[in-house]
Amino acid sequence: MIIKLLTQRTRYVCWVSLFKGTHVLLNLLKQANKLNHYITYLFILNVVVHILIIAKFIKPVDVMLTCGSNDIQRKEIAKSHTSCSKTARKR
Known part of the structure; x- marks a missing residue:
């Protein structure tokens, strides 16, 4: 969202x-x-x-990573992005 x-x-x-x-x-x-x-x-x-x-x-994820307010948010976004891309590759 x-x-x-x-x-x-x-x-x-x-x-x-x-x-x-x-x-x-x-x-x-x-x-x-x-x-x-x-x-x-x-x-x-x-x-x-x-x-x-x-x-x-x-890529909106790249923008989010640079605009995140703290490191914890950036790490969470990065983790969710990598998990999404891995599931997309499996399909």
Whole structure:
């Protein structure tokens, strides 16, 4: 449950930053007299990175391990993650 909520929150933050970054880069393109290739490459890179993050290439367990409030929580999460992956391999 916590991991699911954290994943949704991560994706939401990524969507928001994607739209903000897109807005800023489009404003820079409007201000430029001619199309600046550097800004275009930044725009494409911004979109690609955020799409990769939104498409679940970030593992929520890794985020939980870094964001856990103490070592005990991190160890418990790590144990549950390894046991889940072992049962998945057996199937």
